[in-house]
Amino acid sequence: MTDMGIFFISVSQFGMVFSLNCIMAFMPFYILRISPFGAKETMIWIGLIVAGMTFAALWSFLISTRMQQTSFSAAKPAASD
Numbered sequence: 001m002t003d004m005g006i007f008f009i010s011v012s013q014f015g016m017v018f019s020l021n022c023i024m025a026f027m028p029f030y031i032l033r034i035s036p037f038g039a040k041e042t043m044i045w046i047g048l049i050v051a052g053m054t055f056a057a058l059w060s061f062l063i064s065t066r067m068q069q070t071s072f073s074a075a076k077p078a079a080s081d
Helices: 002-034 039-065 068-075
Strands: none
Touching: 002 039
């Protein structure tokens, strides 16, 4: 049973990564076409969106590997006596 679960997770993760890569490859062309702004402003916004997604992924990796105790301690409310 667990082998089927691992297989299903692997296939779904592959599908998600494949889809995201296809979207990220064609997204700038689509947005340039429908954007009401100029090409320069649109490319700046696309860069900010892509950089923000990359920053979020790197930040979550950093927290999950290096700052687990610190992040949980900061989120824990102060004990009330």
